[in-house]
Amino acid sequence: MSRRNRNQIVTRQHRSPVFAALGDETRLSLVAKLCGGQSHSISQLTKGSRLSRQAITKHLRVLQRVGIVRCIRTGRESRFEFNPQPIEGIREYLDFVSQQWDGALGRLKSFVEN
Amino acid sequence: MSRRNRNQIVTRQHRSPVFAALGDETRLSLVAKLCGGQSHSISQLTKGSRLSRQAITKHLRVLQRVGIVRCIRTGRESRFEFNPQPIEGIREYLDFVSQQWDGALGRLKSFVEN
């Protein structure tokens, strides 16, 4: 399978795991920190949270599994960085939903008017 | 509302339950059916699914709890209809994330160039 086809399948199918990955306050705040552009180590991401390092690690692995973040081990640190593609994918999906809805409203409107 | 307050709401409000509600294939397909504009009864939504009526009902209640669908009981039927507001809310949130990311890329670019 070509890389292009693989990516198409990834983006067209399996959107719910990406939504599920964002369905947690802790992970949303991790995304909020990482989408600023800087990579952060696990320790850095743990500071300021009341959760344990291992809990944060688990959340990061969930985000990593769906591609929202990437992990790069450098020395004794595991630095995580944001990857926008999966989130772009679900943005497209939500655009599709809104489009469907707007289309339905438009049809309703023209039905009422005629 | 000022731009600052709006952004604070975008970042601070609890949007994870909406993401979590979409983090399931069954519920995503329910949303796909309902965002077409027509309301459907539970029985209608159950047909074509291999799940039981009660399972579908539970999923609909999850969507209802976060406001993605509304329930209107008419006669012996419970008809569900789509409500776009929560999904618009998380679209805004994802726009915010993308905006942060693009801003970070822009700063990186100008840093490299200078």
Place this chain on the structure above:
DNA sequence: GTAATATGCAACCTAGAGGTTGCGTATCAT
């Protein structure tokens, strides 16, 4: 070299998600 730091791995616990079945009750059709 040794201590501190950063992380991985594994076991464990608990609450809740997601599913089923059974049964009771409105409502509609005939």
Place this chain on the structure above:
DNA sequence: ATGATACGCAACCTCTAGGTTGCATATTAC
């Protein structure tokens, strides 16, 4: 009036998400 339809409620089951603790290991600092 009666049977079929549409649904709600509740009990139950299983699996996993989210959290903890403990310990081992690799890297860095002094």
